[in-house]
Amino acid sequence: MPDTVEFGKPIAPQTPDGRLDTPAFHRNHAAIGSALEAVLRGQTGDAIEFGSGSGQHAVAFARRLPAVTWWPSDLNDDHLRSIAGWRAQAKLENQKPENLRAPVRLDASESDWRLPERGLPNEFLAMFCANVIHIAPWAVAQGLFAGAGRHLRADGRLLLYGPFMHDGQHNAPSNAAFDASLRSRNPQWGVRDTADLRKLAAANGLHLMDIAEMPSNNAILVFERAGVTPA
Secondary structure (H helix, E strand, C coil), X not given: CCCCEECCEECCCCCCCCCCCCHHHHHHHHHHHHHHHHHHCCCXXXXXXXXXXXXXXXXXXXXXXXXXXXXEEECCHHHHHHHHHHHHHHHHCCCCCCCECCCEECXXXXXXXXXXXXXXXXXXXXXXXXXXXXXXXXXXXXXHHHHHHHHEEEEEEEEEEECEEECCECCCXXXXXXXXXXXXXXXXXXXXXXXXXXXXXXXXXXXEXXXXXXXXXXXXXXXXXXXXXXX
């Protein structure tokens, strides 16, 4: 998975313990948290986050959803250190969410996540991934959906946050420019189309149940198992 970036620029550690402070967190954590709460309110279980980056979102979401056990993951050593740092800092401030687990090294594109070997549950209420699949090879999206098909509970949800195209059309000129910039840096990157993600979902027994529009021309896509009857 890619490094945490702010429009392509690596974020330098801000503290001796390696904690990263990303501008994106301060811009979007409240809006994303509200959307997650709307989907998961009143439910209990485990949630895994892919590409947790700095770890700031993991701390915030675990606090916001105390009945959900949050499992942050990443592939980057600096990110894993930062996640652990923010988790420890929350403990020092006596605000540690007891439902936040230690970070786990995990590559979502792997065909077998080997969850028991990593000490993770085999079944999840939710899988969450923010600002990753457009700065990663398509294999990461394929791995996420395949893993969701294997490891989501019957009532589980896969939630993806970021910019998206809809049937080949960008929803804002800024997203079109961002997409062009990403593809110029790496031909395997790019803003993903909901039409392609729907096909990927269907191939893994899922379907798109909701699109929650978010600030700055982003969205959260909510996928559930095909055939699930709304509550």
